[in-house]
Amino acid sequence: MAKKFSQEHEWIELEDGIATIGITDYAQQSLGDIVYVELPEIGKKLTKDGDAAVVESVKAASDVYAPLDGEVVEINEDLDVNPALVNEAPETDGWFFRMSLTDESQLDELMDEAAYKDFVEGL
Amino acid sequence: MADDQTELLKTALHDLHVELGGKMVPFAGYDMPVQFPLGVKGEHLHTRAKAGLFDVSHMGQVRLTGEHRVAELEKLVPGDIAILKPGRTRYSAFTNDDGTILDDLMITNAGDSLFLVINAACKDDDIVHMRANLGDGVSLEEIDDRALMALQGPEAANVLARFAPAVTELKFMSFAELDIAGIACFVTRSGYTGEDGYEISVPNDRAEELARKLLGEDEVEAIGLGARDSLRLEAGLCLYGNDIDTTTTPVEGDLNWIINKRRRAEGGFKGADVILDQLEHGADRKRVGIKPEGKAPAREHTPILNTDGEEIGEITSGGFGPTVDAPIAMGYVAIEFAAPGTKVDLMVRGKARPAEVVELPFAPHRYFRG
16 A cells, blocks of 8 residues: 555555554654654554654654554564664654554545645645 | 744844754744754764854843952852953853852953853843942943854864964963954853863854854854754753753752852852852752663653652753763752762653763863863
């Protein structure tokens, strides 16, 4: 499935019923050098628009919200060792976590790549 | 939002910041660059490796003249200003009757006058305070026709000497009136990064010209407020409003060294009774360095707990130190927990995380003492 995007600058990629979540290139650029990522615990139930992770730059901590309802099934442990992966490869190796979805139809509310591009240009 | 934007003040270097791609944010009423395209981490590391140019024109510059200027200023600060020779600079603080801190400042004996540099967010209040309390025989001039920039880092002296060879002779916390590239400047070998470097007061109408000349040198990059903050935190230096304010005394703030010997004996400054009593008997709490054991930074207002889970203080500045490559912080703890090596916990997002009280600074000072 093609990537989807949230207004909170997360990307979501669905494969075999599991969604991989990360932050967009736009998000990493505006955050700057990322020095720490706090990921949710495996098994944690997430609620759409609720707290999911925290990403810290030199200067500040920013919340990352869950773009969908579901449960965390895997986290990217590489980020613990090398949080700069989020800056270097935000939309590939710098993924945050994977979640099973409660309601796949929530994906329809998210933007496709073209819509997200327009959204970012409008900011 | 639009109204707030239009009301922000601009320094003489504002257009240059925008041209250089500075990310502009409101700070103490000014539209200031928080970072440039190099980014906070890159700017921080560049300053420690080579030289960084900072616009600190938002800070207040004040000149005190008149025959009683030294004695009158000493009523407001705990430092020995009388002993300060012409061309020497001292860090000090305005205290109030409670013994707490109204602002921290730099005081220079400029020969025929005292030259003060005060914090941007405090400058209006400081000037009211001085006008109300400095007695006869002192006149105060707010210098608003000069910008202030800082050139900081191990290459700062080499770079500045290309435009003014005499700067290499200045020692840390010394002042001279010098022509830099033909521009009449007040130069102090000081700064707030822990590195060698200079603070340069320059007429507004020549500020951009001087900044462009300095930035034209290979070693120099423009640095924003973000890296200024991480550099001063690594250097263990206080940020007024965070680490010291009107709820903290110099003794609690671990600034005993700014209360000089003669002033300890004589008193005669605002809040002397409280401060001298704390010097003798100790304060109940103290500002200390805090090193989180893990990788999670602990930001300001993070509660500090003892290992029994009781709250013993609070982080006042916290973040990530690019040079030490780890989270670092400062905060206040109850005095019995202030010894370096004391284990504490930091309550970050509802989870107690281990940390240790440590000596400051995190990055060693590299001042030029001659």
